[in-house]
Amino acid sequence: MAPPRERTVKNRNLPANLYPNGKYWQYKNPITGKKISINKPMAEAIKLANAANAKLLPLLADDGSLLAMLTGDAAPKFSACLDRFESEWLPTRSYAASTLKEIKFKLARYREDLGDLMMGQLDVLTIAEYLDGFENNAYTKHRGLLVQVFAFAVAKGLCERNSAELTLVKKEAEKKRQRHTVEGLNKILGYVGTPVWLKRAIRLGLLSLQRREDIVVWSKSAVDLDQNTIKVSPGKTQNYEKPVHLEIVMGQALREVVMECMKSPVVCPYLVHYSPKARKRSQLDAKLHWNSVTADYLTKSFAQARDDSQAYADIPTGERPTFHEIRALGAWLYEQQGFDQEYIQGLMGHADVKMTEHYQAGHGEEAVVYMKVKADLKV
Template structure:
């Protein structure tokens, strides 16, 4: 809590925390120290300052410690509410590992940005101001999570109303991504500024048809060079009634890029990895291994290589294809090489494909049954 300023003779008649500011006034939040200009006449400034003092009064007593003595209950901080939300609510949801990872990454950011604040300070104005730092689609996702956090807090008696629900609802921007071309991807791969690890990730995605999240989480342990197979359980399908598990028989192109991943001298349990120049604590906490590649970093690195290589300079930047669209190009290339549609759908792990058994229940133990498919696209 910021210490109060001593009142001098010229502002002794003003309410606490209100000070002259030129010909107008300024209110200093006694907890955060934040100063806010009040460009109104003296009578209005006094009225607003008194109202603000009354609202903050329960939180001004020694960061809530005196309040705890008086009521027998500590005023909750944002961190304490987020901790309870994660432990009591998040663990009961049937989210995929990837979704859980994204949510926990957001919660970690909220703790860093707002963790020491008293949760009761987060009114509609505070929440709206915090959300405004995010772009349109990110705003929508963060707002949705805050609505859930406040709903939990209200249900637990930690907040009186859902302030996040009262913030502005924005319409997500429609994505207008154009398709990759074979020539465009070849230009990115040939560009000298494209890192070797990114070249491997591009080729791996193009030939295997796996999603971005599965590419960065693909473990070396999934590879069996003797049997010439690689296994994957697409994360997006693990919430399906019948989760998808693939055992891919590697064609020449897939085997080649997998061998390159395994031969990399960088120590990491994942096929796609790199050696970062700097290792910041917040970055390490968000990763599964210090040399692992996160989904966000893969997207950012690909977009930079795409733009620096000028592969799609004729397309507006907002419409240029991302790493995700490699999947669509790969499936089209398979089709051009006369692979049957069932083969392509199986490799992509689509839920509507007629698959063989995905797992077999034994006596007291469930065994996963991997469907055997092939990946033999010629690059």
């Protein structure tokens, strides 16, 4: 920050940061350096400058310790706001574990990038310039979270306005991700470099129509071989007013891959697992079990096998289908084999929430009711 302008005989008796500007006055914000014209008589200009100084000058105290010593209150920093947002606001939301992890990762980044700034320094310009460092959908997602953070800050009296909400709203770019084909997925499954555990995960996704996040945490205890069923509570639906719980009657193909997972010699309570070559502490902390697979690792491993197998070499890298699109291919294959939409929707956890509510009507709030569906795709 540039040093204050040197006082002259003319402005020696003026409050700090107030200077003559022709026949009127000019106030220089001591934090942002922004100059603001005050076209008022001298007495009013002095009154405004004193009021502004009373509000802004405490924010300049070194690390807030002097201010705290004088008033008992430290200058509010953004890091403290983020801490309160994470401890007070986040627990009130019913976010899925993966979403919560992503939010906390973003908050950690904000602490690193902006945490040392005082709340009074986080004006619209500062937030806008920070957001401009992100491209496409990342801009939209970061802006959305910052709007929530500042809304919390305003409600708690940490700042007076939501600076993030006043930044430019951008429309998310449309996803160009293309669909899987039977030929493409078979090429990945047949590729010698595709790990065995990943082939099982692909088949589980294709046959059961479950999401990546649910496949990696699918417990062996959910399998009942005597009844030929496997249970799952889709994580995304747990935010519904009435969550979805499925009991899937396994067709031959699904039973085969489930049996392969159950008979694997690798020790793990989850169907999808592998034995890593190295176990770093940071990796272990992110996993449910030392041999389990995280959703992110599944995504990256699939992308690696997809590209190494040359399954979609003719498609630009950014448009090649991911593991997520396997679910769509599976739904399409069920349709091609003559299964009706109600059957497919049921297996996918009911895209229509009203159908879910119909099945669960009349049960107590704490009751867990499994809807029986079938997964009998022929492959």
